[in-house]
Structures are given as C-alpha cells and as structure tokens.
Amino acid sequence: MLSSSIDLWDIDLADEAWDAEASVLSAEEKARFARMAPTPMKSAKRRGRIALRAVLAGYCGAPPERLDFAYGAFGKPRLLGTELEFNLSHSGARALIAVACEPLGVDIEQLDQKVGNIDNLLRLICSDSEPAPSSEDDEVRRRARFFHLWTRKEAYCKATGQGLHKDMRAFSIAKDGDRTFIIDPAASEPCRELVDLPMGYGWMACLCTHQPAPSIRRLHAKPAERAARN
Numbered sequence: 428m429l430s431s432s433i434d435l436w437d438i439d440l441a442d443e444a445w446d447a448e449a450s451v452l453s454a455e456e457k458a459r460f461a462r463m464a465p466t467p468m469k470s471a472k473r474r475g476r477i478a479l480r481a482v483l484a485g486y487c488g489a490p491p492e493r494l495d496f497a498y499g500a501f502g503k504p505r506l507l508g509t510e511l512e513f514n515l516s517h518s519g520a521r522a523l524i525a526v527a528c529e530p531l532g533v534d535i536e537q538l539d540q541k542v543g544n545i546d547n548l549l550r551l552i553c554s555d556s557e558p559a560p561s562s563e564d565d566e567v568r569r570r571a572r573f574f575h576l577w578t579r580k581e582a583y584c585k586a587t588g589q590g591l592h593k594d595m596r597a598f599s600i601a602k603d604g605d606r607t608f609i610i611d612p613a614a615s616e617p618c619r620e621l622v623d624l625p626m627g628y629g630w631m632a633c634l635c636t637h638q639p640a641p642s643i644r645r646l647h648a649k650p651a652e653r654a655a656r657n
Contacts, residue, residue, distance in 0.1 A: 432642040433531065433634065435624070438478045438522035444650035445474035451491040452476060475522045479515050482524050482648050486511055503588040514585055516632075523624075524648070525634060532586030534578045535624075535632040538570065545569045552580055552595040574631045576600070579621050582635035583609050586619060606639060 452460070456476060463469040480491035487494065487509055495507040506513065513526045519537040542548070546569065553576070579600055584593045598611035600621065609619040620639050624632040634643070 431528070431638070432644050433636060433638070434526040434644050434646055435533070435634065436478075436482050436524040436526070436646045436648045438475065438517075438524065438648050439520065440471045440474045440478075440517060440522050441520040442474070442650060445477050446470075448477050448481065448491075448650055449473070451480045453492075471517055471520065471522070475515060475517045478522065478648055479513070479524055481651070482526065483511065483513060486526065499588045501589050501592045503585070503590065516581075516585070518630075521626075521630065523632060527636065529637055530586055530588075531637075532582040532584065532635040533624075533632065534581040534585065535626065535630065536574050536578050538574050538629050538631065542570070542573075545573050549573050549576070552576060554596050554599040556599045571631075575623075578631045578633040579607070579623070579635075582621065582633040583611075583619055586635040587614075609635070 449457075452473075460469065460473045460476075463472075477491075480494055483494055483506060484491035487506070496504045497507055498504055503514075510528065511526065512528060512530050513524060514531055514533045515522060515524050516534045517523075518535050521535060521537070523533050523535045525531050525533040545566070549569070549572065552573075557576075580595045580598075581591070583598070584590050584595065587593060597613060598609055601608055601610050607621040607623070609621065611619075616637075619635050619637065620641070622634045622636070622641065622643070624634055624643075626632045634641075
C-alpha cells in the first residue's frame with residue numbers, strides 16, 4: 428500500500444528469468460516487440476515492460492496479464508481502473524520504476540563514454556539562464572554535467588507527460604538551500620521538486636515530484652522464479 432511515500436523499484440534487465448514471464452504481455456505488446464530487430468535494447472525494453480506489469484500487479488491485487496493501459500497524447504501510459512501513478516526508465520541493463528499517488532517522473536542513465544560532442548549536447552538542453560559549457564572544464568567534468576542535467580530535465584519532461592516532445596531549453600533548474608526544483612514559465616502547476624538518486628559509480632538518476640523532501644522507499648523487483656527461491 429502507498430500513502431504519501433514514493434516507491435522506487437530497481438530492476439536488473441540482464442536477468443534472463445524475466446523472459447520466462449513474457450506471457451503477461453498483452454497481444455499488442457507482444458506484436459510490438461515482435462516487430463523490433465533482435466538487439467540488447469529490445470531485450471531490455473521487453474523485460475522492463477514485463478517487470479512493470481509485475482510491479483504494478485502487486486499494488487492492484489490483479490494478475491499482471493489483466494492490467495489495462497491507456498496512453499496520453501505523447502505516449503505516457505496510465506493504468507486503467509486505478510489512481511496509481513507510475514513511471515519507468517531504463518538504460519543499459521538497469522531500470523527504475525517509480526510508483527506513487529501523484530504524477531511523477533524518473534530517469535536513469537548510464538554514463539556512456541561513447542556519447543560524443545558533449546558541448547553541442549549541452550547547448551541543446553541548457554536554457555538561457557543556465558551557464559554554457561566552459562572550455563576550462565575537462566572532458567570528464569563536462570560529460571558528468573551533461574548526464575546530471577539530462578537526468579533532471581528528462582525526469583521533469585516525463586512527469587509532465589510530454590517526454591522528449593518538450594523543449595529542454597524552455598525551462599531551468601534552480602536551487603534554494605537543499606531544494607532543487609524546476610522553473611518553467613509555461614507550467615500552470617506548482618514547482619516540481621527534483622531528487623538526485625544514488626545509483627553507484629557510472630550511473631545517474633533523478634526523480635521529479637510535487638513533494639518537497641519526499642519519503643522514498645527503495646525496493647528491488649525480481650522475476651517470480653527468483654523471488655520464490657529467496
């Protein structure tokens with residue numbers, strides 16, 4: 428059960444045991460994944476969707492294959508028949524699923540050394556009030572800054588339901604003491620709070636919520652086969 432807390436589920440997408448639960452996917456989901464070329468990205472997305480159904484089923488008290496989703500104008504899913512709010516993000520072999528009673532967004536990113544031209548990427552996501560990359564910063568620092576800024580901004584974009592359809596240059600990240608939040612001239616809602624999530628070396632993640640200093644419960648989801656053994 429959820430109260431005012433936010434549950435954050437960590438998913439290991441390298442765990443092949445998720446594949447044994449593919450029967451929970453809907454006919455539309457199965458068809459969509461069947462159309463995708465067989466790549467590690469496909470496996471990660473498919474396992475992430477299976478894990479999402481497994482996690483949400485635990486809150487709804489319904490079998491994961493019986494869950495029905497609807498989609499917003501920009502593709503953000505919602506679960507029919509419940510007020511539960513959730514968001515899924517994956518990168519590499521990890522995923523995060525955030526679950527709460529209010530709209531929220533989450534983003535996780537693996538610090539990929541192959542991402543090139545960091546300065547140009549920063550210019551594509553920095554607002555006018557956010558400082559441009561400095562030539563005095565070394566490559567490692569600029570790369571870390573990009574992923575730090577990206578996870579915060581994408582978490583907000585996902586919380587609004589617009590995802591990457593929203594121009595990241597149109598809003599800014601601000602700080603006030605321990606608070607980190609969004610300033611968006613186009614928003615009709617209160618400021619969104621940002622919480623950087625500790626994920627270990629080589630990873631960055633951020634949660635976006637209405638709650639200042641939210642209570643976050645960290646959890647780990649396992650395939651039913653693995654969970655039954657433990």
